[in-house]
Amino acid sequence: MSRERLKELCLELPLFPVTSVGSFPKPDYLTQARADLQKGKITAAELRALEEKATAFWIEKQEELGVDVLVDGEQYRGDMVAYFAEVLPGFQEGGLVRSYGNRYYRKPIIVGAVKWEKPITVDWWRFAQERTDRPVKGMLTGPYTLMDWSFNEHYPDRKATCLAMAQVVRKEVEALIEAGCKIVQIDEPAISTRVEELPFALEAMQQVTTGLPAYFVTHICYGAFEHVYPKVLELAVNNIDLDMSATAGRRLPLMQKDPFTKDISYGVVDSHSHLIEDVETVKTRLAQALTVLPKEKVWLDPDCGLKTRTVEEALGKLRVIVEAAKAARAQ
Amino acid sequence: MKLLLTNAGSYPRIGETPELQLLRRTQAALDRKEATPEALQAAEGALVKAALKEQAEAGLDLVTDGQVRWGDPISHFAGKLAGIEISALLRYFDTNFYFRQPVAKGEIKAANGRALLAEYEFAKSNSAKPVKPVLTGPLTLARHTLVEHEPYKQLEALVRAYAQALAPELEALAHAGAEVIQLDEPAILRQQTDFPILQRALQMLVKHKGKAKLALCVYFGDPQPLYERLQQLPVDILGLDFTYNPKFAERVISLGSQKPLALGLVDGRNTRLEDPAAVAHTLDRILLRVKGDTCYLNPSCGLEYLPRDRALAKLKLLAQIRAQTKGHK
Numbered sequence: 070m071s072r073e074r075l076k077e078l079c080l081e082l083p084l085f086p087v088t089s090v091g092s093f094p095k096p097d098y099l100t101q102a103r104a105d106l107q108k109g110k111i112t113a114a115e116l117r118a119l120e121e122k123a124t125a126f127w128i129e130k131q132e133e134l135g136v137d138v139l140v141d142g143e144q145y146r147g148d149m150v151a152y153f154a155e156v157l158p159g160f161q162e163g164g165l166v167r168s169y170g171n172r173y174y175r176k177p178i179i180v181g182a183v184k185w186e187k188p189i190t191v192d193w194w195r196f197a198q199e200r201t202d203r204p205v206k207g208m209l210t211g212p213y214t215l216m217d218w219s220f221n222e223h224y225p226d227r228k229a230t231c232l233a234m235a236q237v238v239r240k241e242v243e244a245l246i247e248a249g250c251k252i253v254q255i256d257e258p259a260i261s262t263r264v265e266e267l268p269f270a271l272e273a274m275q276q277v278t279t280g281l282p283a284y285f286v287t288h289i290c291y292g293a294f295e296h297v298y299p300k301v302l303e304l305a306v307n308n309i310d311l312d313m314s315a316t317a318g319r320r321l322p323l324m325q326k327d328p329f330t331k332d333i334s335y336g337v338v339d340s341h342s343h344l345i346e347d348v349e350t351v352k353t354r355l356a357q358a359l360t361v362l363p364k365e366k367v368w369l370d371p372d373c374g375l376k377t378r379t380v381e382e383a384l385g386k387l388r389v390i391v392e393a394a395k396a397a398r399a400q
Numbered sequence: 401m402k403l404l405l406t407n408a409g410s411y412p413r414i415g416e417t418p419e420l421q422l423l424r425r426t427q428a429a430l431d432r433k434e435a436t437p438e439a440l441q442a443a444e445g446a447l448v449k450a451a452l453k454e455q456a457e458a459g460l461d462l463v464t465d466g467q468v469r470w471g472d473p474i475s476h477f478a479g480k481l482a483g484i485e486i487s488a489l490l491r492y493f494d495t496n497f498y499f500r501q502p503v504a505k506g507e508i509k510a511a512n513g514r515a516l517l518a519e520y521e522f523a524k525s526n527s528a529k530p531v532k533p534v535l536t537g538p539l540t541l542a543r544h545t546l547v548e549h550e551p552y553k554q555l556e557a558l559v560r561a562y563a564q565a566l567a568p569e570l571e572a573l574a575h576a577g578a579e580v581i582q583l584d585e586p587a588i589l590r591q592q593t594d595f596p597i598l599q600r601a602l603q604m605l606v607k608h609k610g611k612a613k614l615a616l617c618v619y620f621g622d623p624q625p626l627y628e629r630l631q632q633l634p635v636d637i638l639g640l641d642f643t644y645n646p647k648f649a650e651r652v653i654s655l656g657s658q659k660p661l662a663l664g665l666v667d668g669r670n671t672r673l674e675d676p677a678a679v680a681h682t683l684d685r686i687l688l689r690v691k692g693d694t695c696y697l698n699p700s701c702g703l704e705y706l707p708r709d710r711a712l713a714k715l716k717l718l719a720q721i722r723a724q725t726k727g728h729k
């Protein structure tokens with residue numbers, strides 16, 4: 070079914086399309102430049118030029134490696150929620166909160182009605198797409214995650230907050246499609262947070278994607294996926310992107326019992342480990358996946374965004390995925 | 401009724417100033433092999449001292465070390481035990497925080513009371529106020545562990561193994577002078593059928609608490625369905641999260657409490673500040689129904705889920721609430 074959607078959109082992809090979840094590591098010069106901007110040592114235009122340089126680098130590298138569906142690498146974003154909150158009226162920047170280990174993010178605070186006024190990601194998507202003939206995914210954060218990863222001082226409850234976010238995200242999806250984007254990823258890593266809230270999370274995604282001409286992906290990771298499966302298959306998207314490298318043992322039996330009805334972007338390398346998996350490991354993981362999942366439904370990618378890896382680690386992890394995909398296609 | 405103000409566990413290990421970002425910088429440098437483990441320890445110590453100071457200045461009577469040295473509530477202790485390996489990231493309850501999952505690969509062997517004692521002694525020697533050690537309980541540890549060691553596939557066996565590993569820690573902390581030791585068991589609110597297993601684990605653990613009071617804290621869920629059974633547990637203080645069910649306070653007022661309570665009436669998960677007068681009114685009504693001479697007012701959970709300025713504001717709010725109660729000091 071989803072292959073038909075791709076065909077309708079004139080997208081021809083090989084078996085086991087290789088993609089990424091979204092973020093890539095920022096080169097040192099960009100990390101330094103972001104700090105310099107904070108201190109007033111450089112201008113926003115100077116930072117933008119460096120972000121463009123880094124984005125172009127990642128587009129070039131993905132092409133070189135043979136990735137099939139590209140991402141812009143989010144060199145201009147800090148965090149997946151704060152990035153949107155910084156420009157959407159109704160949000161206020163929050164202080165630093167730890168997400169795990171030594172990683173922190175600025176958790177935004179909703180202090181008023183959140184409104185979409187103008188495109189947020191379209192310029193960067195266009196910048197990336199102009200540099201490659203391969204499709205570049207538009208990358209957004211989903212309504213449930215925007216709600217769950219923000220503090221709320223305005224809306225009466227979590228459902229009202231989530232549905233308000235859906236209106237905002239839909240407008241951004243429409244803007245991406247108008248610009249020519251055909252594959253839109255709407256990340257919902259938070260979706261398994263509270264199982265009892267899944268119905269309104271599904272309702273929100275429905276409001277975001279219904280009737281729009283694109284191939285939709287959602288990324289879900291590091292949560293109690295088992296608790297929302299198979300109900301989560303009702304998400305109004307074509308492809309669900311999952312961290313599978315450490316979880317296949319318990320998730321594949323679930324998919325055996327209740328068939329996975331959508332395409333799957335199947336995470337085959339650990340995004341949070343310095344170790345670069347060898348190709349044999351990735352091949353083994355793919356072979357395990359294919360004992361349960363039909364091959365025409367399987368895409369391959371890392372478990373999550375690679376921004377916490379070094380540039381070399383990120384390239385190494387993508388390389389082994391591409392090599393494993395090529396080997397599998399050759400069989 | 402004496403009402404003591406306390407922190408429920410963690411406290412932000414970062415803030416907006418360079419001094420408060422020392423730990424993040426040092427950890428990152430250590431990851432790049434540009435700093436030593438000793439430098440990391442010193443950075444942790446500096447942030448523990450900052451947490452202790454802010455809690456004391458906010459007016460708390462009983463403070464914690466902010467669990468600043470804890471990578472997360474699960475792997476920090478579990479990772480010190482033989483038989484356990486630490487693995488991938490998983491979401492911690494319904495928070496935006498991720499922990500590293502322990503994998504039970506073999507028989508769990510205790511760290512003989514040496515896993516947490518140094519943290520307590522450091523905090524105690526740097527605190528103007530009494531320090532409350534906070535430990536994650538055996539059920540919550542077990543429920544977050546992936547089991548590969550066959551004998552632990554029975555949940556109770558794994559809970560018992562963790563409890564046996566925690567027992568010498570409790571003993572050591574009590575011996576070192578901790579007057580109140582907090583044991584966190586949020587998992588019981590998710591899996592209420594685990595109650596008999598938790599009860600048996602606690603029956604074993606309380607034998608090791610010495611003269612310390614053992615506070616069992618449950619949060620990240622509505623305690624109402626279990627409230628009457630929680631009262632039967634062999635602990636000295638019961639810590640409750642009031643933020644998931646707006647009607648729970650009325651239930652406690654209706655049923656009363658046979659045990660002193662640690663009252664999580666201030667939301668440790670959202671920045672919105674509660675109205676101190678409204679909370680004080682509820683608190684007064686609850687305290688009338690509690691047996692004992694001391695209760696505790698604290699946030700609903702550790703404060704690491706908030707930015708530092710908001711965490712501090714929540715602590716100051718505790719003092720404002722107490723000031724508006726009817727004479728509870």
